[in-house]
Amino acid sequence: MDVFGALASPVRRELVQLLLERPRSAGELAANFSMSRPSVSEHLKVLRDAGLVSERRYGRRRLYRLEAEPFRELSQWLGPYERFWRDKLAGLRAVLEEDES
Amino acid sequence: MDVFGALASPVRRELVQLLLERPRSAGELAANFSMSRPSVSEHLKVLRDAGLVSERRYGRRRLYRLEAEPFRELSQWLGPYERFWRDKLAGLRAVLEEDES
DNA sequence: ACAATATGTAGGAGAATTCCTACCTGTCAA
DNA sequence: TTGACAGGTAGGAATTCTCCTACATATTGT
Structure with missing residues (x-):
């Protein structure tokens, strides 16, 4: 899925908006949604694959940041x-x- | 489907690009694609519903233009x-x- | 009036998306 | 070392998207 496809989802646009403020961990991001945490994780994967966000591991956390x-x-x-x-x-x-x- | 969703499809982005040059009829637009004419017509409907293009009838032609x-x-x-x-x-x-x- | 033209709509098959729960993996702290 | 925590992955159900062929509708020229 390309950049346009990734941004077609309101959930992913909200994720991107949250990351515009500052990098956040997967859990912190998920806390902003009513859907399950694994589903948010899948949305993050789509954003990653499209190159819109990157991820760095810090211990057991993963910080996502906007690219x-x-x-x-x-x-x-x-x-x-x-x-x-x-x-x-x-x-x-x-x-x-x-x-x- | 909203504007982002409408632009998620490469076909629809190409349609929009064609309409950036000038308004064109449905048939002229369809001629630019290898897919069937009715399928292009459906893509045009998506663009219409998203408000990205509008359509005016001139006889049996329909001119599409960018909004x-x-x-x-x-x-x-x-x-x-x-x-x-x-x-x-x-x-x-x-x-x-x-x-x- | 009739055939041809321009275009939309219906119905359906196959693929992709989206969400879930269950589960696996790696890291930290006691 | 073991339990708790953070987070990704698997598998599957429901829905939506995308494309097709067949058909319907409206307009034009003869």
Whole structure:
């Protein structure tokens, strides 16, 4: 599953959002959800496989942290569309000003 | 299915990319894929339901066009992560310059 | 009116996703 | 060394996704 597929799940987007604040352990992450801990662990695996997060072991804990690169790629993918909607807004503004005059 | 879910499919991302150039009819879009035309039509429905594209009928043709708003929302969602990876890059640069000195 | 064109919908098969409980593994602390 | 803790893996049920062929609907040109 690629980056887009990984972010398609609301649960995984929430995980990613939690990791944006700071790295957290698997258990701490799981505590934020009503689903079972193993299920959260599976979601973490999806995020890992997509390269969105990495994991380091500290004793019996595993700290998950956000990886920057995939988000950079996402941003690049979005670039052309961003230009698209900015142009749309600019066009809209022009029309509104036209009406005012 | 929401915007993220809709963009999880490579086929739908390609559709969206085609529509970024200009609005196109369902048939013209389908011609770009090796899968059956009805399947492409179903992908278009997913994009429609997610609000990513809209459709206007011109006779027996239906022109699909990209909608700006969902991409704007995507951009806003990405905002905090964009800051995240920019900070990472800045940090990396700082470390490299440190090494040089 | 009729055949051809453009496109969506129905129904279904097969694959993938998502969640669960049970279980296994490695680490820490007494 | 042994029990408790942190966390991943296995196997499976229910659901959703993706693709197909067949069919239905609307429009156009003759």
